[in-house]
Amino acid sequence: MVRHNNQLPENLPQLQNLIKRDPDSYKDEFMQQYHHFQNTLEVFSLTPEKHNKTLDELVMFMAQVAQCYTNELANFPQQLIDLLQKYNTLLDNNMRMQFCRALILLRNKNLLAPTDLLELFFQLLRCQDKNLRTFLQAHIINDIKNINAKHKNAKLNTTLQNFMFTMLKDTNTRAAKMSVDIMIELYKKNVWNDTKTVNVIATGCFSKITKVTVASLKFFLGKDEDEKSDDSDSENEIDTKEVMMSNKFNKKSRKREKNLNKVKKLAAKAYKNKSKAESFNFSALHLIHDPQGMAEKLFHQLESTTKRFEVKLMTLDVISRLIGLHQLFLFNFYSYLQRFMQPHQREVTRILQFAAQASHELVPPDIMEPILKTLANNFITERNSSDVMAIGLNAVREICSRCPLAMNEYLLQDLSEYKNYRDRSVMMASRSLIQLFRNIRPQLLHRKDRGRPTEATEELTELQYGEVAAKDYIRGADxxxxxxxxxxxxxxxxxxxxxxxxxxxxxxxxxxxxxxxxxxxxxxxxxxxxxxxxxxxxxxxxxxxxxxxxxxxxxxxxxxxxxxxxxxxxxxxxxxxxxxxxxxxxxxxxxxxxxxxxxxRIAEQDPKERSELVKLGDIENIYKKRKHDKQTRIESVRQGQEGREKFGYKDGRMNIHCSKTNREKRKTKNYQMMRHKVQAKVKRSFKDKQIALRNHLIKLKKMK
Structure with missing residues (x-):
């Protein structure tokens, strides 16, 4: 290959390009730069806190051509690692970032093991450099994702997960927080979505570092990113051909047509709900090895913690989801919630949501009954506002839909009396409670509130505590x-x-x-x-x-x-x-x-098909007319005025600066100046018109 005499050793980008094309021909030039690098490195070690531009360029040059001279640069990665470990907090921010970029470049060329690099990067998290920490976190996530792109590397994943687990217990706050953030991000990207990752993150809920605890709790409260779509295929829709044929050949009537449309809509809606893809709102909680132990530890931590109220709320949320999802027994949890069930309590609707989420059929009725009595005494009383009463009734409905045996006959009939309450929100909340018990335990209602029985309610059988209705046939297959x-x-x-x-x-x-x-x-x-x-x-x-x-x-x-x-x-x-x-x-x-x-009667939602997660909107659902309060009405009016022409008299002049007509000027004149003209335009009554016409005719007659 022909040598280029004009290419000087100081021109590193040009030399780098030539070496990548023909490494053997330019080995001497490379060795010259390598010796220069070693000398510069010795000088730099004397004053590591200062920025060295020459070393900065030589490090990146060596990293770019490392694959060409693997034998000569065998110790180069370790030199950079030793340099960062020894002077990690003393180095200039730009120098430290450049050394990390060089190591990442060597890792991408498989000249460095991922475990060695991870250990170093977690040590660098102690540095006061936020840009560096963000850069390292992104690299770690992408590196692990690329390793598992084609197939799962179980051995390497186990090693990295064990390392992450040790970093969670690190005394350094940044390192522990970074490790839990990385594991959560890898779980969301479906790279580490196994049970081991979830249970390692679960240990972060008991960390002494508040940031780690909050990040772990938020992970279990979040939703899956890639839930399946709820789109249903057209072939799953119910075939109503037979219904239409029946309506075609039978006697026509208005009610028949109305009833036919109603049944078709209900059938299509029922089958659509059944064909929806199953979605798990918090599927990570399904993978916990010991949910009972985790709930007990979280509750013990909650009772003795001095952390902020928001952290306590997140802990309560996770405990309630664990109890409801795995049907756990944690009886002290319900008495703990009772202390916060007051209308003036901050975030009281979320407290009621947690009580509903922690309800399930295996909770003894005598444990849940005090919760309902507390709601009735503190919320569903006429001394409170209508909104508070409606929220209390909604909370009772959500609890009873998951634990029907908690309600007794006397309390239900008392709450049913609000079905004719003067406020619409309370009335609708009470009627929704009545509708729920019509479908699950109609015998508790007063006879007038049970409604008209249907064939479906006739097939209901009341289950005692702990009883399971196991059927060996499909309902309706007859x-x-x-x-x-x-x-x-x-x-x-x-x-x-x-x-x-x-x-x-x-x-x-x-x-x-x-x-x-x-x-x-x-x-x-x-x-x-x-x-x-x-x-x-x-x-x-x-x-x-x-x-x-x-x-x-x-x-x-x-x-x-x-x-x-x-x-x-x-x-x-x-x-x-x-x-x-x-x-x-x-x-x-x-x-x-x-x-x-x-x-x-209109078919209602099957209470057994309710979701595992209680929606806050179901408890805060207050039946009111839209734009009820003044502030909402004002906002709606202002929103409707946007992009609209100015209200009032529209000036028809082409040029607004030209003179106005007398008619336009009259609108701005003083009333006393226009008073005589206004009086002349007053319309006369029919009697006045008769008198004026009579006088006019008399005058004409005299003139003749």
Whole structure:
């Protein structure tokens, strides 16, 4: 290769380019620069706190050509590491950053092990250089991500995770905080999303360093970045072809069409909710090895901590999520929350949210009952404002939806009396509580509040504490073996008005629902009246009671037959997508229609399908008209005025500086100057017009 005599040794970029093209030909020039580097390094060690531009350029030059002379530069990485370890706090910021860039360049060329570099970088976190710390954190995350890009390097990951675990216990605040931030970022990037990483981060919740504790708690309170989309395919929608055909060939009426649209919407909504991708709001909590132990340690730490109130709230949030998610037992937690359940307490709605999140079916009712009584005494009283009462009722509803046995009959009936309260927010909150218990424990409600029973409520069975309703069949599968249609068929009786409705989807054995209380009351009344009547009337009374008992027996037999059909359909055949669509449509029909002819009720959300996380908006949900308060109305008015022309009289002049007309000038004149003209324009009454016309006609007559 031809030598370029004009390329001087001082021109390092040019020499670097030539060496990368032909390393062997320029080895002498390289050795000359290498000896110069060694000499400069010795001089620099005498005054490490000063910036040395020559050493700065030589270090980067050596790092760029290191892959060309691996034997000669075998000790070069270790020299830089020793230099940074020895003078890490004395070096100039620019010099320290340049040495780190050179080491990263060597690491990218696989001339340096990642563990050696990580250990050095964590030591450099003690330096008072924020830019350097940010730069090192970004490199560590990208380096580990690139290592696991093609396949997981389990051995290296284990070594790095163990190193991170030791750094969490480091006495240096910056090093510990940096290590937990790196692990959290790697978890979010799905690089280290295993159980070991989660449990290492969990140990950070018990750190003595507040910043590490807060970062770890926020990690468990956050959401997954890459949740699956809720988009549902069109093929998952319920096929309503049969429903439309039924409506096409049956008698047309306005109510039939309205009811058909309602059932189609409910069926589509139910199937859409079922087809949504399962999302975990805090899936990291699912990977905890010992959730009970972690909850107990956090609660013990909470009772003895002197940290800020915001940190206490985050700790309460994590404990409540652990209890609700893993169905843990931590009975002292509920009594601890009771102390903060006051309307004047700061962030009281979040305290109520934590109480709801920590509720589950395995909590004994006598533990949760004091929580409900505290809410009723402190919030749901007329001495408080309507907003406080509504929030208290919403909190009771959220707790009872997860722990239904906590509510007793007397308290529920007392809270139900607010359904006719003068304030709309309290009224709606009370009615939502009533609607919840209609679907889970209707027997606790007063008979007038239970609403019209549906086929779905008839199938409800009250579970005792610790009881599990394990079914060996799919609910509603009996529709596959019967001649009933899965759509809703409603027909009117011959000769009746269109306003009367008949559910012809029921079999002949189905009867009107008669509650036990009605049977007992009517039978006692009839028997007491019958004591004063004749024997024939007594026979009629007895026959009436027997007839009711017979109907009830047939009803139970009908229910048993449906269960047997559902078991047979589930066990003896492979269900297809079309079968599941028919079953879903039949279940929606049960929620809409009552057992009584012509009665229907709107289907509500299944309480068993509620999410694990309690939304703060569900507790703070106050039913008010939009723009209710003055400040909101003012903001809405000002928002509507943006981009609008100025309100008032629009001047039609092309040039606003030209003179105005007399009509325009009159608008700005004093009233006393225009008074006589204004009076002339006052409209006369009909009587005045008659008098004026009469005088005018008289005057014309005299003139003739």
């Amino acid at each position: 529709v596959l073996l019967t001649n009933e249609k899965t759509e809703v068929e409603i027909d009117s009786e011959s000769g009746s008005d269109d306003d009367e409705w008949i559910d012809i989807a029921h079999s002949d054995n189905e009867i009107d629902e008669v509650t036990e209380s009605e049977e007992d009351t009517e039978s006692e009344k009839d028997i007491s009246n019958g004591s004063n009547e004749s024997a024939a009337d007594l026979d009629k009374v007895l026959s009436k009671v027997e007839r009711k008992k017979l109907k009830a027996t047939r009803k139970l037999q009908d229910k048993a037959d449906k269960v047997e059909l559902a078991k047979k359909a589930t066990m003896e055949r492979i269900l297809t997508d079309e079968d599941f669509k028919r079953i879903d449509l039949a279940n929606v029909k049960k929620q809409v229609f009552s057992t009584k002819k012509g009665l229907k």
